[in-house]
Amino acid sequence: MLPTKTDVLVVGAGPTGLATALTLARRxxxxxLLDQTDRPPTTSRAAVVHPYTLEVLDRIGAATPLVAQGVRAPRFTVRDHDRVLMAVPFHRLPTRFPYALLVSQSVTEAALTEQLSGLGVTVRRPCRLTGVTPTGDGVLAQVDxxxxxxxxxxxxxxxxxxxRRIAGIGFAGRTxxxxxxxxxxxxHSDLPRDEAALFLARSGPLIWAPLPDGVVRLVAAVPQAAAEPGLADLQSLLDERGPVRRPDRVTEVLWASRFRVHHRVADTYRAGPLLLAGDAAHVHSPAGGQGMNLGICDAVALGTALADVLADGSATGLDGYTARQRxxxxxxLRFAAGLTRLATLPPAGRPVRDVLLRLAGAVPPLRQRIALRLSGLSHRSASAE
Known part of the structure; x- marks a missing residue:
């Protein structure tokens, strides 16, 4: 049974909802916190937590237990088959977390759930929000x-x-x-097990990311994905886009799926007492691995703003949330779309692209700027404003 009242109702227990609830509970x-599914997913899309996101998670005490369960990747490479076009180092970044953490989203969710449980907050499931009625001091939510x-x-x-639908907030973009x-x-692969790689191929990009326990996450753009990609499908993608001299060989498929990418941003993140975060507010290409990371940053920013508002009694502090996060x-979105365009250039443009990437990777200030961008640390100043 649900409580009859609460300060904040968080709908959705993915990484964004969990991080929002944890930020609030710590304050x-x-x-x-409720979710419409009857159990947490065991398979998930995101596989990287960037340095800036780890800094954000550290503010709510969630970074250290998560780091202990992931693979630390001190660099990211961009490749054309066997050639490394650019190596982006993270180990010299100005942060306590000079690496990308490669870890399944399901593990991230489990770590956040455990932190919440320690504070006496459990995910209520399966529960479905069906309506919201405004009241003088908030809303009356209908849950089942x-x-x-x-x-x-x-x-x-x-x-x-x-x-978002109940709030009447638009969600413009491409579908x-x-x-x-x-x-x-x-x-079986000769690729390093402590770095993620983006392979640029004529047919589209391929992301290769090592996870704990010898697992590798593959993400590839294809014209039309099979309903249930099998070993032969994945081997074909690696043969077409991955290493050539010492090709990878898939020995086991633990889980495979397909999805379509949408590029959309909510018109606003707030309509009175209703607020949006994560995929409810923005969706885009997985290139660069930014989606879940941005959602977690939304969560901690929103949770902090809500806690401040509830402490001082004025809702004006929420106006800055959309202004900062949107x-x-x-x-x-621009960055992810640019990476996708870079990967899918027509053959005539690929030699120039490869030369430019090599040149950029050879210039330390440019390489550092790219590392700051990929790591999310370039957003530090924006979030501090």
């Missing part, structure tokens, strides 16, 4: 056959957000233009 805010009063409602409920294959596999989302 002593009464938070209720129950009602509860909340000062604020956070929509962390994904691309098809119920909270379903790219098809992707996503898989966790075991492979430009970051637009920037990430």
């Amino acid at each position: 002593g805010v009464d938070v209720t 056959d129950e009602q509860l009063r909340a000062r604020f409602v956070v929509g962390a409920d994904g691309m098809h957000s119920t909270v 379903g233009e790219e098809s992707f294959v996503l898989a966790d596999v075991r492979v 430009p970051m989302a637009e920037d990430v």
Whole structure:
């Protein structure tokens, strides 16, 4: 049974919802977290937590337990088959976390859930938000056959957000233009097991990211992904886009799926007491691995703003949330779209692209600037304003 009232109702228990709830709980805010699924997913899309995101998670005590469960990658490479076009080092970045952490999203969710549980907050599931009625001091939320009063409602409920729909917030952009294959596999490979790689190929990009326990995450843009990608499909992608002299060989497919990429940003992240974060507010290409990271940054920023508002009684502090976070989302969308365009250049443009990438990688200031951009640390100043 749900409580009859709460300060903040968070809808959606993915990384964004969990991080929002954890931020609030650490500040002593009464938070209720619900999800429409009956159990947490064991398979998931995101596989990298960037240095800036680790800094953000560290503010709510969640970085250290997560780092202990992932693979630390001190550099990221851009490749054309066997050639390394650019190596982006993270080990000299100005941060306590000079690496990308390669870890499955399901592990990230489990780590955040455990932190929440230690504070007495559990995910209530399966629960579905069906309606919201404004009241004088917040809203009356309809959750299945129950009602509860909340000062604020956070929509962390994904691309098809119920909270966004109820709030009447527009979600402009392009829909379903790219098809992707996503898989966790075991492979015989000579590629380093402490770095992620982006392979640029004529047919599209391939992301190769090592995870704990010898697992490798593959993400590839394809014209039309198979409904259930199998070993032969994934081997074909690696043969076509991966190493040539010492090709990878897939030995086991642990999990595989397909999805379409949308490029959208919500018109605003707030409509009165209803607020958006994560995929409910922005969706884009997985190139660069920025999606979940941006959602977690939304979560901690929003949770902090809500805790401040509940402490001083004025909701004006929430106006800055959209002003800070939405430009970051637009920037990430441009960055991810640019990486995808870079990967899919026609053959005539590839030699020039490769030369430019090599030159950029050879110039330390440019290489550092790219590392700051990929790591998310370039967003530090924006989030501090």
